[in-house]
Amino acid sequence: MSTKKQKAASAARFLDRALELPVGTVSGGATVILHSDREVIVDGCRGVISCSEEEIKLNIGNRGLVTKGRGLMIKNLTDREITIAGCIASIEFC
Amino acid sequence: MLLIKIIRLILGYVKVNLWGKYPERFLNVCASRGIKVWNTRRQGDRIEFCIFAKDYKKLRQLRLRCPVNIRHKRKYGLPFVAKKYRYRTGLAVGLAIYVVALVMMPKIVWGVNVSGNERISDSELQSALRNIGIYSGAKIEDIDAANMRLRLALLLPDVSWAAVNVDGAFVNVEIREADNRQDTDNTPCNLVANCDGRISAVYVKQGTATVKVGDGVRKGDLLVSGTEQYTSGITKFRHSDGQIIAETERTLTVSVPLNQVRSRCTDKIQTRNVLTVFDYDLPLYIGSVNFDYSLKTEEIPITVGNTKLPLTITQGQFRERVKSNYRLTEKEAETKGLETLKKLEKEEFAEFEILKKEVKTQSQKDKLVLTATYLCKGDIAQKEYIYISG
Numbered sequence: 001m002s003t004k005k006q007k008a009a010s011a012a013r014f015l016d017r018a019l020e021l022p023v024g025t026v027s028g029g030a031t032v033i034l035h036s037d038r039e040v041i042v043d044g045c046r047g048v049i050s051c052s053e054e055e056i057k058l059n060i061g062n063r064g065l066v067t068k069g070r071g072l073m074i075k076n077l078t079d080r081e082i083t084i085a086g087c088i089a090s091i092e093f094c
Numbered sequence: 095m096l097l098i099k100i101i102r103l104i105l106g107y108v109k110v111n112l113w114g115k116y117p118e119r120f121l122n123v124c125a126s127r128g129i130k131v132w133n134t135r136r137q138g139d140r141i142e143f144c145i146f147a148k149d150y151k152k153l154r155q156l157r158l159r160c161p162v163n164i165r166h167k168r169k170y171g172l173p174f175v176a177k178k179y180r181y182r183t184g185l186a187v188g189l190a191i192y193v194v195a196l197v198m199m200p201k202i203v204w205g206v207n208v209s210g211n212e213r214i215s216d217s218e219l220q221s222a223l224r225n226i227g228i229y230s231g232a233k234i235e236d237i238d239a240a241n242m243r244l245r246l247a248l249l250l251p252d253v254s255w256a257a258v259n260v261d262g263a264f265v266n267v268e269i270r271e272a273d274n275r276q277d278t279d280n281t282p283c284n285l286v287a288n289c290d291g292r293i294s295a296v297y298v299k300q301g302t303a304t305v306k307v308g309d310g311v312r313k314g315d316l317l318v319s320g321t322e323q324y325t326s327g328i329t330k331f332r333h334s335d336g337q338i339i340a341e342t343e344r345t346l347t348v349s350v351p352l353n354q355v356r357s358r359c360t361d362k363i364q365t366r367n368v369l370t371v372f373d374y375d376l377p378l379y380i381g382s383v384n385f386d387y388s389l390k391t392e393e394i395p396i397t398v399g400n401t402k403l404p405l406t407i408t409q410g411q412f413r414e415r416v417k418s419n420y421r422l423t424e425k426e427a428e429t430k431g432l433e434t435l436k437k438l439e440k441e442e443f444a445e446f447e448i449l450k451k452e453v454k455t456q457s458q459k460d461k462l463v464l465t466a467t468y469l470c471k472g473d474i475a476q477k478e479y480i481y482i483s484g
Contacts, residue, residue, distance in 0.1 A: 047122035052136045074134035074143075079125045 009062070030060035037088045039075070040067055045082040048074070056084055066092045106147035106171030109133075113140040114162035123156050147173055202372070203232045204263040204404040213271055214252055222249045228258065228265055230404050231372030237265060281479055282331030285318035287311045288476040291340030301334030311340065317475050331480055338475040341449065346442065348434045348464045350427040355417050359388060362414035370406040378407075387412040427462040428455055435466050446472035 012026045023029065030044035042058060042065060049057040049064060056072050058065045072086035112120060121143070124131050129152060134143040145153070153164055179185050206228055208219050223229060226245045227236060239258040246256045246269070254272040258265065285301065293309045301318040305311060320334040362385070367378040389410055396405040422430065432453070439448070450469035455462060 047125070048118040051118050051121075051134065051141060072135075074121075075132060077121060077125050077131040077134060079128070 028061070030065065032065070032091065034088070034091070037069075038085065040084045040088055040091065042082050042084070043080065045080065048077070048082070053086075058082060064094045066090075066094055068092070102144075102146070103171045106169070106173035107144050108147055108150050108169050109142060109144050109167040110150070110153070111137075111140050111142055111165050111167050112162055114160070116160065117141045117162050120156065120160040120162045123159060124153070127152070127156065129153075129156075142167065147171065200263060201234055202263065202404075203228070203230055203234055203237070203265050205230055205265075205402055207264060207266045208269070209266070210269040211271065214250060214269075219250070219267075219269070222246060223267060225249060228267065229373070231374075234260060234263070280333050282320045282482070283334055283477045283479045284316055284320045285334045285336060285338065285475040286478045287313055287315045287317055287338070287340070287474050289313050289342050289344070289474055291342035291474055293338060293340050294471060295339035296336070297339075298334075298336035301332055301336065303336075303338075305338065311474075320480055331482070334477070336475065337473045339471060340474045341469060341471050342446075342474060344443070344468045344470055346435060346438050346466045346468070348431045348438065348466075350422070350431040350434070350462045350464070352422050352424075352427055352460050352462065354420055354422055356420055357386075357388075357415045357417045360414045360416055364412045366410045366412065368408045368410070370408060372404050375408075383412045385412075385414045386417065388415050389413075424457060424462060428464070431455075431462060431464040435464060439468075443468065443470055443472075446470035 012028070015021070015026045016023055019026075028044070030042055033041040033043070035041070042060065044060060045065075046059045046061060049059055051057075051074065053072055054068065054070065056067045056074065058067070067084050067088060068090045069086050069088040072084060072088075074082060075085040076083040114120075118141075121131060121134065121141070124145070129145055129149045132144050134141060136142075147169070150166065157164055206220065206223060208216060208223070211219050220229075223246065226242050226249065228242060237258070237260055239260065243256040243258045246258070246267070247253045250269075252271050253269050255270040257268045259268075260266075290312050291310070293305050293307050293311060296303050296305065296307060298318055301320050302322060303318050304316050311317065317338045318334040318336055320332045322330045322332060324330070364383055364387075366383070369376045369378055389412055391408055391410045394407045394409060396403045396407065435453070448468055448470055451466060452468075453464055453466045455464050457463075
């Protein structure tokens with residue numbers, strides 16, 4: 001990541017903290033909603049990196065999000081949001 | 095998310111198989127181009143997903159950007175079913191009729207149920223109801239129960255009370271008939287003879303008898319006068335009433351042709367059905383019956399449970415009838431003539447007692463004529479109203 005982008009990101013994070021806004025309001029991170037271990041909704045997803053029944057890897061901007069489990073499937077996919085259904089074992093940021 | 099599934103089925107969708115290099119990239123491209131993708135899952139080296147049918151053609155263009163292969167696996171939804179049956183116009187017509195019926199039927203009267211009538215016949219009542227706008231096929235919104243029950247009572251004088259209730263698609267009409275009204279006719283009248291005869295008894299309830307027992311009278315003669323004149327010069331008119339019993343002579347003539355035509359039914363039967371929807375008859379056959387026939391009809395109402403639908407199938411059996419000529423002997427003709435005479439006696443002399451009967455037969459060219467002379471006893475009085483002018 002270039003120095004300019006890093007500066008902009010740190011400034012956005014500073015604003016989030018200073019104005020006591022929810023994290024990601026200004027900095028623009030992804031929102032992850034987990035419904036039990038059956039469904040995860042990722043708002044702010046920029047694309048699917050890989051997809052299998054055991055692991056689905058997503059691009060959420062500066063990091064990746066890995067959902068692991070069994071019988072995973074992409075229930076719904078739009079340009080901003082993705083819904084993953086199945087038996088979810090873990091969610092990792094990488 | 096049943097609603098979403100229904101919408102997808104109505105719009106139609108395709109299950110697609112995707113394989114090749116970086117199939118996930120192709121999914122991202124689809125999503126970025128506004129193509130909705132759902133139920134994406136990995137099946138070995140392939141990815142299976144669903145898209146709307148209208149978006150399937152767009153995939154071809156997008157495929158050029160990614161080194162992947164696409165093949166549709168299965169099609170779902172209404173557009174594909176409709177395409178499959180596009181040449182079956184009957185289905186479309188049936189569906190259209192169903193939709194129209196679904197929209198129209200709740201707004202129309204399916205049937206009229208009538209109760210409470212004893213003296214007034216069903217047909218007379220149905221006819222009166224039709225005149226005031228209550229019939230199968232009438233619009234329910236046009237039925238003004240309060241107004242119509244009054245109109246019905248006005249239309250049928252024998253109805254003393256009526257109720258009109260709309261129950262779903264049926265109209266229930268309940269009536270009460272008026273008590274038998276006594277004869278309150280007080281119009282001044284005379285009693286005159288309705289035929290020639292000799293008086294054998296006089297019973298006068300009101301009026302002045304102008305004949306006595308043993309008198310001979312001709313048709314039209316005054317029997318009981320409704321005019322009463324007092325010595326003071328005042329004339330009063332009364333409604334004459336009574337019975338004037340007289341012996342009368344009457345004649346009946348029956349002519350029996352010797353050449354007769356006999357019709358016989360054969361085993362040839364053609365059955366024709368007519369579907370009656372409300373008041374409209376739809377023939378369920380083609381062509382006409384090309385022989386002389388006797389017709390027997392049977393109405394089969396179509397019901398669902400206890401509910402009678404406004405549909406009736408009328409089944410008509412046309413049985414071929416063959417005519418043949420034959421000649422009666424004089425004796426057969428006489429027997430037939432006497433039978434006819436008996437029937438006529440019952441009709442003509444229902445209120446008379448037959449004292450004497452004499453039958454004469456006369457053979458003519460092609461017929462036998464029976465002339466019966468009767469001596470009858472009965473009431474010959476007939477009312478004749480007095481019209482007062484000025």
